[in-house]
Amino acid sequence: MPYAIQLQEHGGPEVLRWTELATPAPAAHQVVVRNRAVGLNFIDVYYRTGLYPHPLPHGLGLEGAGEVIAVGGEVRHLAVGDRVAYAMGGLGAYAEEHCLEARNVFRLPDDVGFDDGAALALKGLTVRYLLRKTYPVEAGQTILFHAAAGGVGLIACQWAKALGAKLIGTVSNARKAELALANGAWAVIDTSREDIAGRVRELTDGAMVPVVYDSVGRDTWEASLDCLQPRGLMVSFGNASGPVTGVNLGILASKGSLYVTRPTLASYMLTPEMAAEAADDLFSRVRAGDVKASIDQRYALRDAAEAHRALEARKTTGSTVFVLD
Numbered sequence: 001m002p003y004a005i006q007l008q009e010h011g012g013p014e015v016l017r018w019t020e021l022a023t024p025a026p027a028a029h030q031v032v033v034r035n036r037a038v039g040l041n042f043i044d045v046y047y048r049t050g051l052y053p054h055p056l057p058h059g060l061g062l063e064g065a066g067e068v069i070a071v072g073g074e075v076r077h078l079a080v081g082d083r084v085a086y087a088m089g090g091l092g093a094y095a096e097e098h099c100l101e102a103r104n105v106f107r108l109p110d111d112v113g114f115d116d117g118a119a120l121a122l123k124g125l126t127v128r129y130l131l132r133k134t135y136p137v138e139a140g141q142t143i144l145f146h147a148a149a150g151g152v153g154l155i156a157c158q159w160a161k162a163l164g165a166k167l168i169g170t171v172s173n174a175r176k177a178e179l180a181l182a183n184g185a186w187a188v189i190d191t192s193r194e195d196i197a198g199r200v201r202e203l204t205d206g207a208m209v210p211v212v213y214d215s216v217g218r219d220t221w222e223a224s225l226d227c228l229q230p231r232g233l234m235v236s237f238g239n240a241s242g243p244v245t246g247v248n249l250g251i252l253a254s255k256g257s258l259y260v261t262r263p264t265l266a267s268y269m270l271t272p273e274m275a276a277e278a279a280d281d282l283f284s285r286v287r288a289g290d291v292k293a294s295i296d297q298r299y300a301l302r303d304a305a306e307a308h309r310a311l312e313a314r315k316t317t318g319s320t321v322f323v324l325d
Helices: 042-049 114-134 151-162 174-182 196-203 218-226 250-254 272-287 301-312
Strands: 003-006 017-020 030-040 063-071 083-087 097-101 105-107 142-145 166-171 187-190 209-214 228-236 259-261 295-300 319-323
Touching: 003 301, 030 083, 030 114, 030 301, 042 301, 063 097, 063 114, 083 114, 105 272, 114 151, 114 228, 114 272, 114 295, 114 319, 142 151, 151 166, 151 174, 151 319, 166 174, 166 196, 174 187, 187 196, 196 218, 209 218, 218 228, 295 301, 301 319
Parallel strands: 142 166, 142 209, 166 187, 209 228, 228 259, 295 319
Antiparallel strands: 003 017, 030 063, 030 097, 030 319, 063 083, 083 105
């Protein structure tokens, strides 16, 4: 039988167990993918710790790439043997074989490798919905994007530059600042020694920004609001420092009639057609050279706990990929 990472309880990285686990036959609208590469994302930590509740026992992972080995009876857009990548579709990507909803699986172009597919699927589609759907960024605009040297952040730096926008990225040290700039950030803010809102005010000559993309959560909430123009949009799409709680809506009024949204990728991939459109948009950017995967860490899947420790300690840059034979 194939192996997968499973957890019987929520907690630290030590709860991750390499377990022999039978792969279920696909239901009518599902497929089974033999994974060749699997992506690591901070949302995996949320599920591992129980911040995002899910019945136990369960697996982890929402992003991967491989080959279709079984197809449900109602699936029409995929066939056995197809090279594919996927984002969302159900927990369990940390596995040699993964059974998931077919609507979240899309063909991987022949000129894109499995590692790149796994590094780009969830992260690239996240950047796509953020920059093209949640707030459609236009050429000439200046925007703020937190965690600019992470897997999502580096793709956002590249995509924003291709759109002609000026991305100000926050980072936690000088090495990450260099990385964000090398990937297209217009400017960076080192949060270990610079005030975020003050630096944004300097960079924009006091105009501030129309949108902030914030995956950090609790630690940057107030600073993010302070960076927005009147009627600006706060896009809170992650909780790396912990969830934002106890929000007083009156603060939005006092800071300039601000808007706030808490989007997720799943809401932008409700049908196979929506997923295919998003993937086509992403991979057209890859083919044009506007976006490339920045895979800075690779681990064997059985070493998932080690990868989680590095991610939570902020020792990673770019994307982390688990490789399978």
